[in-house]
Amino acid sequence: MTTTVADVSEEGTDSPYALSHLDALESEAVHIFREVAGEFERPVILFSGGKDSIVMLHLALKAFAPAPVPFSLLHVDTGHNFPEVLEYRDRTVKKHGLRLHVASVQDYIDRGALKERPDGTRNPLQTVPLTEKIQAERFDAVFGGGRRDEEKARAKERVFSLRDEFSQWDPRRQRPELWNLYNGRHAPGEHVRVFPLSNWTELDVWQYIAREGIELPEIYFAHEREVFQRAGMWLTAGEWGGPKETETVETRLVRYRTVGDMSCTGAVDSDATTLDAVITEIAASRLTERGATRADDKMSEAAMEDRKREGYF
Amino acid sequence: MTSTTEPTVPLSVEQLSATTLLRFATAGSVDDGKSTLVGRLLHDSKSVLTDQLEAVEHASRNRGQDTPDLALLTDGLRAEREQGITIDVAYRYFATARRRFILADTPGHVQYTRNMVTGASTAELTVVLVDARNGVVEQTRRHAAIAALLRVPHVVLAVNKMDLVEYKESVFAAIAEEFTAYASELGVPEITAIPISALAGDNVVDPSANMDWYGGPTFLEHLETVPVSHDLTTCHARLPVQFVIRPQTAEHPDYRGYAGQIAAGAFRVGESVTVLPSGRTSRISAIDLLGEPVDVAWTTQSVTVLLEDDVDISRGDLLVPTKDAPATTQDIEATVCHVADAPLTIGHRVLLKHGTRTVKALVKDIPSRLTLDDLSLHPHPGHLDANDIGRVKIRTAEPLPVDSYADSRRTGSFILIDPSDGTTLTAGMVGESFASPEPVKAEADDDGWDF
Numbered sequence: 001m002t003t004t005v006a007d008v009s010e011e012g013t014d015s016p017y018a019l020s021h022l023d024a025l026e027s028e029a030v031h032i033f034r035e036v037a038g039e040f041e042r043p044v045i046l047f048s049g050g051k052d053s054i055v056m057l058h059l060a061l062k063a064f065a066p067a068p069v070p071f072s073l074l075h076v077d078t079g080h081n082f083p084e085v086l087e088y089r090d091r092t093v094k095k096h097g098l099r100l101h102v103a104s105v106q107d108y109i110d111r112g113a114l115k116e117r118p119d120g121t122r123n124p125l126q127t128v129p130l131t132e133k134i135q136a137e138r139f140d141a142v143f144g145g146g147r148r149d150e151e152k153a154r155a156k157e158r159v160f161s162l163r164d165e166f167s168q169w170d171p172r173r174q175r176p177e178l179w180n181l182y183n184g185r186h187a188p189g190e191h192v193r194v195f196p197l198s199n200w201t202e203l204d205v206w207q208y209i210a211r212e213g214i215e216l217p218e219i220y221f222a223h224e225r226e227v228f229q230r231a232g233m234w235l236t237a238g239e240w241g242g243p244k245e246t247e248t249v250e251t252r253l254v255r256y257r258t259v260g261d262m263s264c265t266g267a268v269d270s271d272a273t274t275l276d277a278v279i280t281e282i283a284a285s286r287l288t289e290r291g292a293t294r295a296d297d298k299m300s301e302a303a304m305e306d307r308k309r310e311g312y313f
Numbered sequence: 314m315t316s317t318t319e320p321t322v323p324l325s326v327e328q329l330s331a332t333t334l335l336r337f338a339t340a341g342s343v344d345d346g347k348s349t350l351v352g353r354l355l356h357d358s359k360s361v362l363t364d365q366l367e368a369v370e371h372a373s374r375n376r377g378q379d380t381p382d383l384a385l386l387t388d389g390l391r392a393e394r395e396q397g398i399t400i401d402v403a404y405r406y407f408a409t410a411r412r413r414f415i416l417a418d419t420p421g422h423v424q425y426t427r428n429m430v431t432g433a434s435t436a437e438l439t440v441v442l443v444d445a446r447n448g449v450v451e452q453t454r455r456h457a458a459i460a461a462l463l464r465v466p467h468v469v470l471a472v473n474k475m476d477l478v479e480y481k482e483s484v485f486a487a488i489a490e491e492f493t494a495y496a497s498e499l500g501v502p503e504i505t506a507i508p509i510s511a512l513a514g515d516n517v518v519d520p521s522a523n524m525d526w527y528g529g530p531t532f533l534e535h536l537e538t539v540p541v542s543h544d545l546t547t548c549h550a551r552l553p554v555q556f557v558i559r560p561q562t563a564e565h566p567d568y569r570g571y572a573g574q575i576a577a578g579a580f581r582v583g584e585s586v587t588v589l590p591s592g593r594t595s596r597i598s599a600i601d602l603l604g605e606p607v608d609v610a611w612t613t614q615s616v617t618v619l620l621e622d623d624v625d626i627s628r629g630d631l632l633v634p635t636k637d638a639p640a641t642t643q644d645i646e647a648t649v650c651h652v653a654d655a656p657l658t659i660g661h662r663v664l665l666k667h668g669t670r671t672v673k674a675l676v677k678d679i680p681s682r683l684t685l686d687d688l689s690l691h692p693h694p695g696h697l698d699a700n701d702i703g704r705v706k707i708r709t710a711e712p713l714p715v716d717s718y719a720d721s722r723r724t725g726s727f728i729l730i731d732p733s734d735g736t737t738l739t740a741g742m743v744g745e746s747f748a749s750p751e752p753v754k755a756e757a758d759d760d761g762w763d764f
Contacts, residue, residue, distance in 0.1 A: 017579075017611050018541055021334040021413040030603065030615035031574040034555040038628045038669065062603040063615070066568060067560035148404045152386070155403040162735075174401060175737040176431040176652045180574070181666050181728045185735025199415055201406045286363040 022208055029056075029196040030063040031180060032159060036141045036194055037063075037070050039184045043141035043194075044101065044134075047073040049085040049092070050259035051216055052145030052197055055205055058214050059196060060143075061096065071143070072099040076130045078122040078261040079106030080240040085259055088217040101137060103129035120241040121264045127312045131167035134191055141184065143194045149201040150289065153305035159198050165189035169309050202257075202289045203282055210275040221278065222255045222270045233266025257282075257289045332408070335541060338417040338432035338465075339440045340425075340456040346473045347442050350511035350532075351405070351418055352386050357518035358533060360407035361386060402432050411537040426685070426700035427652040429459050430740055434726070437541055438467040441492075445478045445508070449491045455685040457492065461499035461747050462648060462702065464722060467539050468496060468504050471532060476510040480523040499688075500748025505539075507532050548612070549639065549716060550578030551724045552632040553668030558617055570601060570617035571626055576668065576723035577716075578634075579611035580618065585635040588626050589714040594635050595620040612723075629670035631714045631724070639724075641712035648683075648718075648746040649705045651697040653731070653738045657705075658696040663738060664730040665709055673710035674729070680704045683746070697739075705741070717744035 019027065036043050045060065047053045060069045075089060093100045105125050108114035114125050134142060148155045158174050160182045175183055184192050197205070209216065227234040227250065228243040235242050237249050240262050254267035255278070272278040339347055355361050369385045376382070405416040417432030419425070433439055439460040443453050460468050470492050478484045489506035496504050507516055508527055515521035518533045530538065558570040580586070580597060587594045600610050601617040610616045618632060626632075633639065645665075651657045657676060665674040682694040682703040690704075697703045707729075718725030729739035 018333050019613065021332050024334045024613065026603070027574060027613055027615040031555070034572050034574075034615070035669070038556045063572070064556075064558055065601075065604050066562075066565045067558045149406045152403075155405060156401060171401070176402075176427055176740070178431055178434045178652075178728055178737070178740045179723065179726045180435070181726065183666065183728065183730055183735065183737045185664075185730055187734070199404065199406070201408070201413075203408070204413070288362045288364055 022204065022211060025200055025204055026059065026062075026208070028180075028199065029059045032182070032194060032196040033060050033063040033143075035182050036143070036184070040141040040192070042137065042139050043071045043143065044074045044137070044139045045069075045071050045143040046145065047075055047089065047100070048145075048259060049075075049081075049089040049217060050145070051205055051209065051220060052147065054092075054214060054216060055200075055208060056143060056145050056196060057092070057096075058212060068097065072101060074101045074103065074130075074133060074137075074139070074142070076126045076133075077102050077104045077106070078126060079104065079109070080122055080238070080262040082217070082219055082236070082256075082259065082262060084219050085217045101133060103133035105129055119263075122240075122261045123264050124312075126261075127167075130312070134167060135165075135189075140186065140191050141194050142191055143196060145197055146195045147197050147200050147202070147205075148195075157195060157198065159195055160184055161193040161195065162186060163191050163193055167191070169193075171305070171309075203279070206275070206279050206282055210279060217259065219256045219259065222253055222273045224251055225254050225267065226250070227252055227254060227267055234268070235266060236262055238262055332410070332412050333541060334413045334415065335438065335536060335539070336415045336417070336436050337438040337440065337536065338419055338429070338436035339442065340419060340429050340432075340459070346444070346511045350440075350442060350471065350473065350509070350517065351416065353511045353514060353517045354416075354533065355386060355405065355407055357514060358407055358409060402428050409533070409537055414536065426455075426459065426702065427650060427740075429456065430463060430650040430652070433460060433463040433465050434722075434740065436463075436465050438469060438536070438539060439463075439465045440469045440471055442471045442473050443488060443492070445472050445474045445484055445488065448488045449495065451686045453492065454495060454687075457496045457501065458499060458685045458688060458747075459702075461496065461501050462650075462742065464718065464742075464748065466502060468501050469532070469535065470496075470504060470506040472506060472508045473511050475508045475515060475521075475524065476513045480508075480515075480521075482524070482526040485527075502748070505529070505535055507535060548578035549637050549720060549724075550580055550634050551576040551668075551716070551721060552580060552616070552618065553670070553724070554626055554628055554630045554632060555669050556628055557626065568619075569623070570619050571630075571632065572615070572617045573632075573669065574615045575610060575612045577612050577721045579609055580616075580632075580634075581609045582607075586618075586620070586632050587635045587638045588624055589631040589633060589638065590641045590712045591625070591630070593624045595622040595624050597621075629668075631668060631670075633714070639714045639716050641714045643709045643712050644677075645707045645709065645713070645715060645727075645741075645743060647705055647707065647727070647741040647743045648702065649697070649729070649739045649741045650702050651699060651739050653736050654699050655736075655738075656696040656698050657729070657739055662732065664732050665707065665713075665727050665741075666730060667713050667715060667727040668724060670713065671730070672713065673732075675708045676705060676729075677708050678706040680706065704746070705739075707741075715743045718742035719744055719748060 105122050108129055146154055156171055158177050186192055226237050228247040234254055237243055243249055255270040256267050272281045370381045372385050373382045403418045405418055407414050419428040419432040441456040472485050472488050485508040493504050508524055509516045509532055515523055516531045520531055552573045552575050554571045555573040558572050560568050582597050584597050597618055598621045599619040600607050602610055659676055659679055661676040663674050664671050681690040681692050682701055716724040725743045727741040728737055731738055
């Protein structure tokens with residue numbers, strides 16, 4: 001199908017040449033992927049099987065079509081993953097003929113390099129395997145699905161965010177980002193974290209998924225699941241260490257807004273079984289994605305900033 | 314009016330998708346109420362969600378404050394909260410049924426010039442905030458000058474704290490008139506003045522009952538309706554080549570596509586194009602818009618262009634219409650804003666990134682430094698310090714196809730980079746500093762308050 005200028009003139013847009021917000025965000029993200037492909041030697045996409053990394057991969061596929069994506073993938077495996085998500089990850093990697101690197105938190109724990117936290121949460125433990133993998137593989141650009149709307153420390157993050165040889169983020173020494181002239185210069189040992197979805201919101205991500213017909217792991221849609229309540233969130237029962245004796249399991253109709261470590265990612269009550277229903281639900285929600293479902297961000301006022309400074313994504 | 318911003322009425326998927334995007338930046342000095350305005354805008358447009366507000370209430374209580382401090386919504390870093398200061402630009406997002414907004418929230422106190430330049434570089438609209446009690450002050454003129462230098466298409470003068478001047482029309486009218494005269498002289502193409510009280514909420518999201526004399530839009534309504542201009546007829550078409558796509562697969566053995574984001578104008582299949590700086594010409598045989606073939610594509614679409622001939626093209630080249638090619642040059646004169654802490658000096662060896670091309674360059678001369686307060690020129694300053702704006706002559710190691718910044722904000726801009734450590738040193742705009750002043754229209758006041 002071909003498009004002419006006349007075809008794209010829609011009511012409600014400013015001119016026939018104005019892009020819809022989704023087209024503008026998509027075009028910007030593709031530009032970022034192509035800048036990295038043009039300027040870096042060994043880029044990698046952080047891929048968890050969550051919706052943001054799935055959208056990143058979809059954008060990368062479009063950016064380089066009909067050629068294959070010139071990046072490999074990296075998953076930081078906490079050992080407490082949702083089985084449906086791991087299955088999705090492996091199927092996707094195979095489908096697109098990609099190469100997947102895995103940095104495993106469980107391996108670090110097994111050989112005594114990391115200690116299990118008393119609260120059982122493994123999210124903060126991801127930083128060491130991640131940064132060591134980046135150094136070992138000499139990745140010089142690491143794509144993350146982070147969005148500035150997620151958290152106020154992230155609102156300050158650059159699209160190209162320089163990390164030192166210890167993968168540390170220093171918010172006071174960030175490069176100003178002018179026009180769309182991204183500066184990816186880095187010394188050996190340093191790398192750049194790249195966030196193509198910086199300007200997207202949760203709703204943008206979902207609308208884009210709907211528009212593009214992107215497949216997601218089933219846990220994003222309402223389904224019956226055995227959960228128990230901890231710190232105001234519905235957590236999935238499992239071998240990772242829940243529920244405790246005082247916590248009772250019940251079956252509820254839930255879905256997930258984010259996908260992460262099972263020990264700290266909560267489900268929300270929902271009957272949204274379709275993409276449209278999910279979008280309608282999010283548009284009306286009075287809770288942010290992370291506020292609704294992430295225990296680790298609630299640890300302190302600066303939890304995200306502190307983790308990011310250490311090298312977290 | 315309020316119904317457009319009320320998210321408790323669920324919007325359909327179609328409604329949510331038919332919106333456009335407006336990028337805008339705020340400029341404000343220390344006490345003019347910028348944080349309050351941003352907080353009010355986010356709060357009244359229902360963009361602050363319950364858990365965010367709870368976090369702010371909680372943090373405010375911990376500090377012994379009775380009412381939630383909306384500035385905590387935007388001060389995100391540990392150091393910012395500890396010291397009560399704002400570091401660097403933050404980007405915030407909100408939406409109404411009509412539009413999505415990306416707000417570059419630029420702090421007023423610390424290193425304001427480079428921060429405002431950073432925020433304004435991608436903005437289509439800049440908000441200059443003024444305290445109604447103080448009127449147009451030096452800082453206001455500085456903000457107007459930066460908006461003019463960066464050629465931000467729309468400027469909003471938000472006359473804040475109207476509640477403290479008894480909502481008097483005469484106060485507003487005098488400030489609006491003075492500002493409009495000044496900004497028009499700098500060549501700011503469109504100025505809209507709006508009387509508001511960010512603290513009380515007058516004319517921010519909801520129309521004010523205290524200012525019946527004001528017939529114009531509220532602040533948010535203006536943001537929702539300001540036309541984002543895409544007049545391509547006057548634009549020179551430009552496509553910086555980012556990446557050459559060559560699958561070399563059985564399915565696509567001969568595919569050779571030039572991928573990039575169209576920086577300005579439009580390209581059509583069949584059009585004769587020239588590759589710069591080599592000067593070779595060919596014809597566009599196809600345009601792929603992310604997997605879909607199209608006949609025409611325009612700014613800011615990311616596309617892949619295929620040519621009829623096998624021309625040698627690589628990253629850093631610029632595709633232009635043969636009939637509308639810019640001259641290439643190794644000598645660039647530009648207005649720059651120095652954004653790094655170490656000064657920029659004559660003889661400085663730097664890297665210059667223009668579009669997708671990075672070349673070696675030498676700072677040949679710094680003929681003048683601009684004093685933003687009164688727009689006077691300080692001749693031969695010898696160096697530019699952090700936040701200084703000045704004229705610079707640069708010699709590049711290779712010829713570059715630069716446009717005037719007045720013609721194209723994308724292909725008329727560049728950054729200077731320190732080759733030793735990669736620091737971004739300087740933001741550059743090619744050509745004349747300010748637009749030539751347009752005569753101030755003296756026609757009857759039939760445009761409401763659209764000054």
